[in-house]
Amino acid sequence: MIQFDNVSKRYPGGHEGLAGTSFRLDSGEMAFLTGHSGAGKSTLLKLIGLLERATRGQVWVNERNLNRLKDRDIPYHRREVGMIFQDHRLLADRTVFDNIALPLVASGVGHQEISRKVRAALDKVGLLKKEKLYPLMLSGGEQQRVGIARAVVTRPPVILADEPTGNLDPELSREIMELFMQFNDVGVTLLIATHDVDLINTLDKRILTLRQGRMANDTGVAA
Amino acid sequence: MTGRRSGRGPAFARNRNPMTWLLRHAQVMLASLGRLSRSPLGTTMTAAVLGIAIALPAGLYTLVNHVQALSGAWDGSVSISLFLRPDIRDDEAERLAQRLHTLPGVGELRLITPAQALDEFRRLSGFGEALDILDENPLPAVLLVNPTPAYSSPDKAEQLLLELRARPEVELAQLDLQWVRRLHAITLAIERAVWVLAALLSLAVLLIVGNTIRLEIQNRRPEIEITKLVGATNAFIRRPFLYDGLWYGLLGGLIAWLLVSISLWLLQGPIAQLSGLYDSVYRLEGPSFTSLLAMLGGGGLLGLTGAWIAVGRHLSEIEPS
Ligand SMILES: Nc1ncnc2c1ncn2[C@@H]1O[C@H](COP(=O)(O)OP(=O)(O)OP(=O)(O)O)[C@@H](O)[C@H]1O
Ligand SMILES: [Mg+2]
DSSP: OEEEEEEEEEOTTSOEEEEEEEEEEOTTOEEEEEESTTSSHHHHHHHHTTSSOOSEEEEEETTEEGGGOOGGGHHHHHTTEEEEETTOOOOTTSOHHHHHHHHHHHTTOOHHHHHHHHHHHHHHTTOGGGTTSOGGGSOHHHHHHHHHHHHHTTOOSEEEEESTTTTSOHHHHHHHHHHHHHHHHTTOEEEEEOSOHHHHHTTTOEEEEEETTEEEEEOOSOO | OHHHHHSOOSOOOOOOOHHHHHHHHHHHHHHHHHHHHTSHHHHHHHHHHHHHHHHHHHHHHHHHHHHHHHHHHHHTTOOEEEEEOTTOOHHHHHHHHHHHHTSTTEEEEEEEOHHHHHHHHHHHHSOHHHHHTOSSOOOOOEEEEEEOGGGOSHHHHHHHHHHHHTSTTEEEEEOOOHHHHHHHHHHHHHHHHHHHHHHHHHHHHHHHHHHHHHHHHHHTHHHHHHHHHTTOOHHHHHHHHHHHHHHHHHHHHHHHHHHHHHHHHHHHHHHHHHHHHTTOOOOOOOOOHHHHHHHHHHHHHHHHHHHHHHHHHHTTTOOOO
C-alpha cells in the first residue's frame, strides 16, 4: 500500500516537485500516474523509493512511515519496492542473468536460489533464451523486459515504473502494460507513470493525474 | 492500526546467519582478486609502487638490524687489558685470574706472564738481541678479560672495567670503547631515521591506495548507483573496495619482500668481505619468514586503511537519482 498525506517536495534551489499531494493506493491495487511534463510524476515515485525525501507531509509505504525510516533501513525498504525506469538502468558489462540477479545478490540470497528465481523472472518476461547475452545485444523492448525482470525477481509487494514504455512502439507498449497487469493479478501493488494516455484509457485501471505538483484528477478504483 | 500510526510497521528481515556472512565475504574477496587480475598491468604497477614504498623502510630496518647484530659480534671481541703491578708473582697472578673468572660479566680470561710477554715482544718487534742486554724483564703480567655477551655493551663493559680497576693487584686497566660507542650511536640515529621514513612512506601507501580506490569508485559510479537502487546496503557496496585495498596492500607487501630479499642477496658478498676484515664470523642472513609475514601484514593493513578512508569519503556521495 502507498499513501501520501499532503506531501510536498521542494528541491534545493527552490524548484517545487510536489505541492501538497494526497492519495492512497491499497495493497494489490494498480494505478497509472499521468500529467504534463514537469508535473511531478518522477518526483512522486522517487519519494516512494526513497530516492528523495519529502520536505512536508507524510509518505506511507507497506505500513511504514517513510519520514521516520532511518537511512540505514533504506536498502531494506528498497527491497520491498521494485523500480523500473525508462532508460532501463542495466549494467552494460554484465549479462542479462547477472543483471537480474543483482537484487538477489545484494540481499544475500544463496546461489541455487538465485538461479531458480532469475529463471522464473526471465520466464515471466519471456526472455529465457537470452540470459547469457549482454543488454546492448537486445532490442529496446527486450532491455525494458530485463529491467522489469530485475524489479520483480525478489517478488516485492510494490512495483513502480517511470515511463516504462517511453521509447517503445504502441504494440510493445501494450505488451509491457499487459505484463504489469499480470503482476497485479497475483496481488502486487503497481504505480506506473506514463504519458501514454491513449493506451491507459483502454486498460480500465485507476488513473491519477498530476498538475503542477498537485493531484488534479483521480478516476478512483476501477470498477 | 497502531503499527501504521507509530510508523514503525513490520520489522525488516535482516540476514544474520554468520555462515552466510562468511561465505559472502569469501566470495567478495575472490571476486576482488579476480577483478584485479583482469587488469594485470594496472594492478602490477600500483602494487609495485606500494612495494617500493614498503621496501624502503623495511630494507633499511633489516640493514640496521644486521648492523646491530654485527656490532654485537664485534662487542664479543671487546677485551679489557689489566696490567698487574710489577711485584705480582706469576703464581699470585694465576690465583687472581682464577678469582676474577668467577665474577659476573667476566667471560674468557687469559693470563700473559711477563716472560710470555717478553717472548712475544721479542718475536714481533725484531729487537731480539737488543733486549738481551736488559737485566730484568720490564714488562708486567697482563690479564686479558673478555666480557660475557651480557656485559659487552659500552655501559656494561665500562662498569666491569671500573670494578676490575679497583683491584689492588691491578696497576692499569684499559678498555677501548670509542669505536663501539660510535657504532652504537650511528645505528641508533639510523634507526630513528628509519622510523621517520617508515611513517612518511606509510602515509604514501595510504594515499596511493586511497587514490586508486577513489578512481575505482568513480569508474564504477553507475554500478554503485544501480546496486543501491535495488536494495544493497552500504556495507555490501563497501566490501569489494575494501578487499581491493587489502589485495593491493598484500601484493605491495609481497613485492616489498621480494625487493628486500634481492637487495640482501646482492649485499651478501660485500658484507661477508667486510666482516672478514673485522675477524668476525658474522654472515648476512637471508630474508626470513617472519619478515615476509610482517611485510604482508603491514601492507595489508595499510591497504585496507587507505581503502577505508577513500570509501568513507567518496561512497556516501553516490546516491541513485
Ligand atoms: N533534482 C532536481 N533538482 C531540482 N529540481 C528538480 C529535480 N528533479 C525535478 N525537479 C523539478 O521538479 C519538477 C517536477 O519534476 P518531475 O521530474 O517530477 O516531473 P515529471 O512529471 O516526471 O516530468 P516528465 O514527464 O518530463 O518526466 C520540475 O519542475 C522539475 O524541474
Ligand atoms: Mg519524469
